[in-house]
Amino acid sequence: MKAFLWNGYLSYLLIGLAHVIMGSLLPEMLAHYGKDYSAGGQLVSLQFFGFLLGVLSGPWWSGKLGKRGALFLCLGCLSAAELVFFTLPSWPVVLTVAPLAGFGFGMVETIIGALVIQFLEGSRKTFVMTRLEVFFGLGALGMPLISSIFIAGGWWRGAFLSLGVLSFAMVVLWALLPLGRMQAMMQKTAAGEGAELHSPPTFRHKPIGLFAIFIAVFAIYVGTEMSVANFLPSILVANVQLQPEIAVLGGTCFWGAMAVGRLFAAHLAERFGYAAYLLASCVGGCVVLACFAMVQGAAASFALIALLGLVLSGVFSITLIYANSFFKGLEERVTSILIASGGVGGATLPLLTGWCLDRMTIPQSIWLLVAFYALMVALVFWASRSRSAKAAAAGPIAAELSET
The missing domain is CATH 1.20.1250.20 (MFS general substrate transporter like domains)
Structure with a gap:
């Protein structure tokens, strides 16, 4: 093993x-x-x-x-x-x-x-x-x-x-x-x-509406993550007036914080519950990115980039596990569809972000990403409420599963 x-x-x-x-x-x-x-x-x-x-x-x-x-x-x-x-x-x-x-x-x-x-x-x-x-x-x-x-x-x-x-x-x-x-x-x-x-196994008698919510969450999360990772150097050059060779370190800072945060994501998700962890991560992403839109200092910008990487580090893997818990026996198919939806978001949302950066101010473009994170908060909350209703209707076994 x-x-x-x-x-x-x-x-x-x-x-x-x-x-x-x-x-x-x-x-x-x-x-x-x-x-x-x-x-x-x-x-x-x-x-x-x-x-x-x-x-x-x-x-x-x-x-x-x-x-x-x-x-x-x-x-x-x-x-x-x-x-x-x-x-x-x-x-x-x-x-x-x-x-x-x-x-x-x-x-x-x-x-x-x-x-x-x-x-x-x-x-x-x-x-x-x-x-x-x-x-x-x-x-x-x-x-x-x-x-x-x-x-x-x-x-x-x-x-x-x-x-x-x-x-x-x-x-x-x-x-x-x-x-x-x-x-x-x-x-x-x-x-x-x-x-x-x-x-x-098929999706018959499965909560298809809930599956659609997770598809949307994956598309939005991966799309916003790719937008942040790809445009960070350009944003730092234009908004903080950093030299390109320094601004490119913004991406390194973001991915490095991601890697560190993922070391602790499993423990936190198991301790507080998947839904609570995901809600806290999405709310944290909103707050940190909103602060990033309002600061102009280099040190503060890099600190917020690192904090953003830490806050979002476990969203992908924990959402994948949480979504699959609704679809026992369909793990391979569900995983492939969700990762594919993330790929679609990763290809389309950066195009929208680039279009906005060309036509709007940088803070306005960042606020658009904040709005996407707020939408994720709403979707994850909706999914958690659906799971609670299902657990309550199905009895103790499902309720126990919902707490893991």
Whole structure:
């Protein structure tokens, strides 16, 4: 079991690296190919399309190939795509391969997340999910630093090579390391699951309206998180008059605080309850971001950025666990849909934020993000009230579950 968990942690570290490598190297790529930022946007959008495809098709591939076979497939796709990028092929080939990279790290995220939620119990599940997010944050934090080393050395495409090799190494680890009691589950295929796959669990008699609430929460949260992470340097340059090389540290500060906060998120969520933790996080996000809109000093801005990362650090993983508690037997499908909805939000809300930054003042644009966090507060509160009503109607067992 320890081997499975550490493979999962390292896989999340890998997809954290993969999520941000294109953004880290985009200026160098565009300069090499002689392309403008519109072409760069096309490249990122194609990778995002592949991400959605990987997230949504993960359960299907797991049924056909087994969990381990599906991981071999997606990690192999990621490794192949990064190695193709390393060769600096023609621009049409780059655009063709971009969805393959997104497909790879999208499917890794949904398969491992669903396995943890489905087969671990109680506080152990919460601890592992938040620890996975810690490793994801370390990857997202580390790739800009790794890329800067390669860029400073005059060999920026080496970052693609390093990620391709790391992806292949993860294939080897998943193939060779013993996985304990998860071994049989990782090797299950459609043929081996028998009647379970002939009569797959469905959303019939499930609270679909509640599921729609969680879809909206994921889209809003990931969209606002990506907006904050992507536009922080620009906001600090324009609003605080920092030099670009100093302003870029705002992103490092945000992701670093995220990684630290995730070390404690599981304990806090278990102690105070998932709903209370999520409500406090969303309210805290509103307050901190509102303060950020009103300050102009560099020290205060960086302090608030770090505080924002700490406050929001556990929202993704805790919401994923909380949502899945309503849909027993549907964990893999629910996880893939929720992560996909987060991907949609991550692609669309930053576009809205950028549009607002072009046409409104920076404080006004930040207040728009505050409004999104306020909407999240309302949605999470609505979901918590629905759960309380369900627990009260279902009896002691459901009530006990609602308190965990």
